[in-house]
Amino acid sequence: MVVELANRVKALTPSTTLAITAKAKELKEQGEDVIGLGAGEPDFNTPQHILDAALQSMNEGHTKYTPSAGLPALKKAIIKKFETDQELTYKLNEIIVGNGAKHVLYTLFQVLLNDGDEVIIPTPYWVSYPEQVKLAGGIPVYIEGLEQNQFKVTPDQLKRAITKNTKAVIINSPSNPTGVLYTADELFAIGKVCLEENILIVSDEIYEKLVYGENKHISIAQLSPELKEQTIVINGVSKSHSMTGWRIGYAAGNKVIIEAMTNLASHSTSNPTTTAQYAAIAAYNGSQQPVEDMRQAFEERLSIIFDKLVAIPGITCVKPQGAFYLYPNVKKAAELTGYHNVDAFVEALLVDAKVAVIPGSGFGTPDNIRLSYATSLELLEKAVERIHQFVTSKSSIVNN
Structure with missing residues (x-):
């Protein structure tokens, strides 16, 4: 059967995150220690009083x-x-x-x-x-x-x-x-x-x-x-x-x-x-305290991880004032490490350093990457350390 899809669907641009996500999943299934920084959602559970209200509503019909x-x-x-x-x-x-x-x-x-x-x-x-x-x-x-x-x-x-x-x-x-x-x-x-x-x-x-x-x-x-x-x-x-x-x-x-x-x-x-x-x-x-607790946790992570990120050679970053993303410019880091564009740099970062980030090409700015800090501080610090080591080791090889 030959299926002819609607033109409106044909016009859609495939998500640039799919290839990275699929590759990260494949590596994890192979037992690799991949740290994913692509999450677009908080790493906290829904507050308990909200869970309780949902259950109560069902029990009440x-x-x-x-x-x-x-x-x-x-x-x-x-x-x-x-x-x-x-x-x-x-x-x-x-x-x-x-x-x-x-x-x-x-x-x-x-x-x-x-x-x-x-x-x-x-x-x-x-x-x-x-x-x-x-x-x-x-x-x-x-x-x-x-x-x-x-x-x-x-x-x-x-x-x-x-x-x-x-x-x-x-x-x-x-x-x-x-x-x-x-x-x-x-x-x-x-x-x-x-x-x-x-x-x-x-x-x-x-x-x-x-x-x-x-x-x-x-x-x-x-x-x-x-x-x-x-x-x-x-x-x-x-x-x-x-x-x-x-x-x-x-x-x-x-x-x-x-x-x-x-x-x-x-x-x-x-x-x-x-x-x-x-x-x-x-x-x-209900109580808004869980919202504030989560906000404070994100702010603490940002305050710790931002300085570590911008200390990496070839990386600059506008400091965020909200949300839970960092959006550094890594064009120079890609050049230092021998990659012709940031998408290639991102792919190598996943394969060699086992860190999954989202390329900025999907957001309309190909020189950047998006990192989510909606994950534990321990994993964030480990991920940034891996990125730092990747850039310094690769750049020393390329420039020698």
């Missing part, structure tokens, strides 16, 4: 369909969270709960984009942004977040990228993969351009709770009533409450967009998993 946009009780918990954290006020019909923030984003682009509509995506970007835009018939338009500007884009860059076909811009703060955070002034300046040009702001705030030092997360929607109206906020409990597998995310914003997303969800997923919704209610209404 809450195992049936719910409204497509989510339980009213969960929406109310989300609304309360917005009021507490950002002093933002939303109504029930301005919130949709979905099967993870990724699926909420997918649904948003499906209801927002027509063929040929453009979405501006700053680089480095989370790998699914451009693919989701393409699946909706849209065209990703990239603007470069320069390393010397902490990977952040400027209002002038945004203005130059806007055309008559521009529908939206994506802002991810704190960022995956860089961990950088936009300030209120930076967001306001970007928002001003969006208001002038009448383009929608998609604000991905999934790492909101994981911010370090004196830094503070700011939502662009909280800066003015006009920007709130122009913004769709994307968030969820996956990263903040270590609930990646529960698949609960949500969008907040314009009720016309939210209604369209709800209609689409009713024909695609019916509703988010009922048990997971009750767990999310407990996540937001």
